[in-house]
Amino acid sequence: MTISVETQTFIEENKRRYEELKAAGQQHAPKALPGPTLRGSASIMPGAVLHTETIPGGWYWSTPLKAGEALRIHLAHGPAAVSMIAWSATDASERLNYADTVKVQWTSALGKGRVLFSDMGRVMFSMVEDTTGMHDALVGGSTPASNRARYGDKVLRNTRDNFILEALKRGLDKRDIPPALTFFAPVRTDADGNFRWIEDARQTGDFVDLRAELDLVVALSNCPHPMDPAPDYAPPPVEAIRHQPPAPAADDLCRTATIEAVRGFENNAR
Amino acid sequence: MTQFFASPVRDASSALRDYFVPANAPFSCLVKKGESVRIVDLEGQQAVDTLFYKADDFTERYSSQDTLRVQGSAYVSTGTKLISSEGNVMATVIADTCGRHDTSAGACSCEANTVRFGHQVKYLHACRENFVIEVSKHGMTKRDIVPNINFFMNVPVEPTGELAIVDGISGPGDYVELRAEMDVLLVISNCPQINNPCNGFNPTPIQVLVFGAED
Ligand SMILES: [Zn+2]
Numbered sequence: 001m002t003i004s005v006e007t008q009t010f011i012e013e014n015k016r017r018y019e020e021l022k023a024a025g026q027q028h029a030p031k032a033l034p035g036p037t038l039r040g041s042a043s044i045m046p047g048a049v050l051h052t053e054t055i056p057g058g059w060y061w062s063t064p065l066k067a068g069e070a071l072r073i074h075l076a077h078g079p080a081a082v083s084m085i086a087w088s089a090t091d092a093s094e095r096l097n098y099a100d101t102v103k104v105q106w107t108s109a110l111g112k113g114r115v116l117f118s119d120m121g122r123v124m125f126s127m128v129e130d131t132t133g134m135h136d137a138l139v140g141g142s143t144p145a146s147n148r149a150r151y152g153d154k155v156l157r158n159t160r161d162n163f164i165l166e167a168l169k170r171g172l173d174k175r176d177i178p179p180a181l182t183f184f185a186p187v188r189t190d191a192d193g194n195f196r197w198i199e200d201a202r203q204t205g206d207f208v209d210l211r212a213e214l215d216l217v218v219a220l221s222n223c224p225h226p227m228d229p230a231p232d233y234a235p236p237p238v239e240a241i242r243h244q245p246p247a248p249a250a251d252d253l254c255r256t257a258t259i260e261a262v263r264g265f266e267n268n269a270r
Numbered sequence: 271m272t273q274f275f276a277s278p279v280r281d282a283s284s285a286l287r288d289y290f291v292p293a294n295a296p297f298s299c300l301v302k303k304g305e306s307v308r309i310v311d312l313e314g315q316q317a318v319d320t321l322f323y324k325a326d327d328f329t330e331r332y333s334s335q336d337t338l339r340v341q342g343s344a345y346v347s348t349g350t351k352l353i354s355s356e357g358n359v360m361a362t363v364i365a366d367t368c369g370r371h372d373t374s375a376g377a378c379s380c381e382a383n384t385v386r387f388g389h390q391v392k393y394l395h396a397c398r399e400n401f402v403i404e405v406s407k408h409g410m411t412k413r414d415i416v417p418n419i420n421f422f423m424n425v426p427v428e429p430t431g432e433l434a435i436v437d438g439i440s441g442p443g444d445y446v447e448l449r450a451e452m453d454v455l456l457v458i459s460n461c462p463q464i465n466n467p468c469n470g471f472n473p474t475p476i477q478v479l480v481f482g483a484e485d
Contacts (some may be wrong), residue, residue: 012472014464021387068452099376099417100335102433104385108374109431119398119412121381138344138427139333140450145357160355174355175413175454179335189427193344193370226339247454263385 057235058157083141119269126254136185146226181195296400302484315438315470325453400459
């Protein structure tokens, strides 16, 4: 295929801009992310707790979360998996976007120091504490079909139907349900890209703290992840604690760790 | 690169319908159950962002997560069943001369581009602009746009969870062919991205061929 001079110039121009952007990005050295939060640390001051909800196994719960408030998801009663979706409180068409979240941070391994993006290039959550670093961003929550495949023909609650119920109760519908992130679902790929489940990566006492960076509505579903190899469907209750964390400092890790996070927060401020 | 042809390969001249999609452009068409759609990367290194909706109920649509879960692998290639939000098979990949395709990283948008590349690239055309325009022709809105498949895009997911950045792997004439397992609306954004190597810095046209059901 012969390429015209104009096209060649166009390609060279785009390539040059790409190299410039790459060089500029490298000037902002990403901060080394810390390891997971220690279990038993980062306790919430009693006066800071706004609400505590115990979500029974198989059930769902939702809450408004104002910018600056945080949600702790706590495995208080045993290893569980908690799927999450979220909407902007002011415009439900702006919602959690896992694809942009993994793409702009170049990782599906979300953990302390990472942020979660909406489809509008804005930061919805900062992961300010996290004891496992083992969450699923790619496979999603359980569905009627995944429950049937895992547990046979029993009537069991699942994340897809939980989110349908949640959306409908809020005047939204199925079209408003974005793909979910699932906390405490230790999913990785092998060298060939096949998904595998890393057993023993979560235990009683694990928690994640999500600081809202916009006014949000958050929905959680407490159902076993579809890749969980446990033969029985026996999700324990989980605790969800809405609390008021200290205001972020100027050098807040999540806001400054990467150039992408910095730009995301610039979008929040516009 | 291993070749994953279906056999026998049907001649392009036997297609029922033959569409040319210019560089940067959106496109949509209906594909009936049993028909096959072939997406041809005419000049190579062109990402083709693709969505599917059930033709008579757009609330049932492509689900990247269900597709990944059901096949147990992070990549799309021959044999991959594309799964809907309701757990049904929408289409099956029946031929693929490229090797693998991405469905983890979604479409580019003006907004995500500002985060990835800097605010100075905000006013450049992007896939989500294409998707919004194209689904609006069918009565849908931004609410209906979900993470898509990126045909001819190679986004390796490492065992650490990292996503790698690699150049497009398709050459001129490479194609992927899908058999519709239900009547579907196919929606394409022929990706206008010029800020990274996914389109070789030069978006190029593609061809969409629709073949009749095989006996
Ligand atoms: Zn694109």
